[in-house]
Amino acid sequence: MASFVYNGGELEVSEDMKKAFNTDGYIVVKGLWREKELSVVEEALTGEDAITQYAYGNEDKDGKEARMCIWSYTGxxxxxTIARTRKMAYTAEQLIGGEVYHYHSKLMMKEAHSGGRFHWHQDYGYWYNFAFLFPDMITAFVALDKCDEENGCLQVIRGSHRCGRIGHGVMAGQVGADESRVKDIQTALDTVYVPLSPGDTLFFHANLLHCSAPNTSPRRRWALLSCYSRADNKPYDKVICSEYRPLEMTDNEAVLRQGVNCDLDGKEITMKVNNEYKVVRP
Structure with a gap:
């Protein structure tokens, strides 16, 4: 697994990082978010007016549930502010090869003993149907808790982004990649776990196959994900998530400088009601 260490200041995206991303479909940046920053994030996500009030559950085929909340536009x-920092957005630009804008963000919540699995899928397996012509898209997955095999950390198939978009279908309420095709790909490419410590950040390509097992541990597993599309890959229609808006990046100290802020004005939040999705504006 290609991992790099953030030492503060501007994150220099080296040629080694770009090469690893292009070859493997992902890289890990260790320590991108510090403990005091994560404390601000934790308070913002668990306060009375937190965005988690809009969370909904997704059941896997075993009936276990992982909760999530998802929103368009940064607000x-x-x-x-996390999504707009240079260490997130500018790094995404350098890896995906052009100006990016914020497509959407989400909080993934696997609670202790109960957090369900996510089946093998590609993000572009979903996003293809949301009016994007190209897979020039990238996700920054920030571990808020320790992620390991016991509590359902991500698994990826290294290099699978080079296989192109794979057919997806509904699996017990989730959208998953064609299982027979995934098995064939696993005979040619390595399947690897991606353990992360709090603050570590995984950047991965929209066509990278990934999944996660249920959380059977006594520890929760929360992660905050910011998803970006290249600006020249604007959606041709607005389907649930955001249309193109230029991304106003901020410096890497912005979260600490701002402190806890739960004002959700300017966001569009996707909710799941009676198995149908609707968008609300707080």
Whole structure:
């Protein structure tokens, strides 16, 4: 697994990082978010007016549930500031090869003993149907808790982004990649676990196959994900998530400088009601 260490200041995206991303479909940046920053994030996500009030559950085929909340447009709260920092957005630009804008962000919540699995899928397996013509998209997955095999950390198939988009279908309420095709790919490419410590950040390509097992541990497993599309890959229609808006990046100290902010004005939040999705504006 290609991992790199953040030592503060501007994150220099080296040629080695770009090469690893292009070859493997992902890289890990260790320590991208510090403990005191994560404390601000934790308070912003668990306060009375937190965005988690809009969370909904997704059941896997075994009936276990992982909760999530998802929003378009950054807004100005703590979660939006995270997505706009240069160490997230500019790094995404350098890896995906061009100006990016914020497509959406989400909080993934696997609670202790109960957090369900996510089946093998590609993000572009979903996003293809949301009016994007190309897979020039990238996700920054920030571990808020320790992620390991016991509590359902991500697994990826290294290099699978080079296989192109794979057919997806509904699996017990989730959208998953064609299982027979995934098995064939696993005979040619390595399947690897991606353990992360709090603050570590995984950047991965929209066509990288990934999944995660249920959380059977006594520890929760929360992660905050910011998803970006290249600006020249604007959606041709607005389907649930955001249309193109230029991304106003901020410096890497912005979260600490701002502090806890739960003002959700400016976001569009996707909710699941009676198995149908609707968008609300707080």
């Amino acid at each position: 100005n709260d703590t979660t939006g």
